[in-house]
Amino acid sequence: MLDRPLLITTAINPPEGLPFLKMISPQARLLATKAAIFFWSLQGVKNMVVADATNSLPLSNDDVAQLNALGVSFEQICYQQVADLVIEKGKGFGEGELINFALHNSKILFNADAFLKCTGKLYCRNANELLRVINAAGTGNLFWRHLEGMPHSNSLVDTRLYSVRKSFFYEKVYPLYNACNDHVTSIEYEMFSMLESTLPRGQAVRPLLAGFSGGTGEYCLGYNLGYLDQHAPCWGGHRAINLGLLTP
Numbered sequence: 001m002l003d004r005p006l007l008i009t010t011a012i013n014p015p016e017g018l019p020f021l022k023m024i025s026p027q028a029r030l031l032a033t034k035a036a037i038f039f040w041s042l043q044g045v046k047n048m049v050v051a052d053a054t055n056s057l058p059l060s061n062d063d064v065a066q067l068n069a070l071g072v073s074f075e076q077i078c079y080q081q082v083a084d085l086v087i088e089k090g091k092g093f094g095e096g097e098l099i100n101f102a103l104h105n106s107k108i109l110f111n112a113d114a115f116l117k118c119t120g121k122l123y124c125r126n127a128n129e130l131l132r133v134i135n136a137a138g139t140g141n142l143f144w145r146h147l148e149g150m151p152h153s154n155s156l157v158d159t160r161l162y163s164v165r166k167s168f169f170y171e172k173v174y175p176l177y178n179a180c181n182d183h184v185t186s187i188e189y190e191m192f193s194m195l196e197s198t199l200p201r202g203q204a205v206r207p208l209l210a211g212f213s214g215g216t217g218e219y220c221l222g223y224n225l226g227y228l229d230q231h232a233p234c235w236g237g238h239r240a241i242n243l244g245l246l247t248p
Contacts, residue, residue: 003135004163005047005108006040008033009098010120012056015083026056032121032212033058040118041072043127049109050120051102052078053086053094075108077101089180092159092187095119096177103166114140114165122160122211125222130207140165143195144207145233146188147225156188157195161207172198199235206232 010033013026037050037058048067050058057076059067067074079101086094099117103109116134124130134142142163146156164173176190206229208222225232 013054039123053081090182092180125208
């Protein structure tokens with residue numbers, strides 16, 4: 001089970017004209033988000049926050065009651081993003097503002113030192129193994145290099161899922177989101193440069209993400225990559241590397 005909270009970021013009813021977004025149907029985004037929430041809960045996540053930037057709540061009261069019956073502490077919060085600003089600067093900026101909103105308005109996140117963040121509509125097929133590593137390492141910060149569908153030499157971080165301490169988020173990560181403009185560069189690239197200079201490199205089990213991509217509108221499976229599934233390039237805390245849970 002995951003001790004720290006899982007924050008799922010969503011935008012169920014995005015504004016028209018958002019760059020690099022092909023899944024625009026609110027109904028499709030809602031169903032994909034609900035599916036991911038239920039999968040995470042069945043994988044042992046016991047503290048979950050869903051934050052939506054389009055003033056939408058994905059679950060009904062009956063849905064929440066079902067999660068509570070499984071022992072899940074669940075919270076869903078929302079606000080209405082400034083559409084023109086998100087259209088101008090892109091999804092990276094919008095997600096940073098949403099995470100910031102969640103950290104300031106979630107009761108579950110308020111008492112947490114670190115949290116696991118996952119983009120809505122996605123779930124992790126090997127969540128149990130991944131959570132075991134995170135818990136055993138006791139590390140707050142764990143980011144993976146983006147490997148799927150591109151050469152391994154690409155300097156990108158997989159920002160769909162990561163674990164981060166709140167202090168590190170506000171000191172190093174949030175400023176990148178806040179300055180991000182998708183028309184100029186990507187948050188995945190900017191975060192890569194920052195992590196290279198702040199956290200040690202390592203290798204760890206790779207999150208096998210599945211679900212739907214809002215950018216492409218397509219189902220993504222998270223294909224196996226052989227050796228890299230257990231030795232994926234990442235950045236993590238010194239304690240995790242010292243314990244041997246992340247291989248330098």
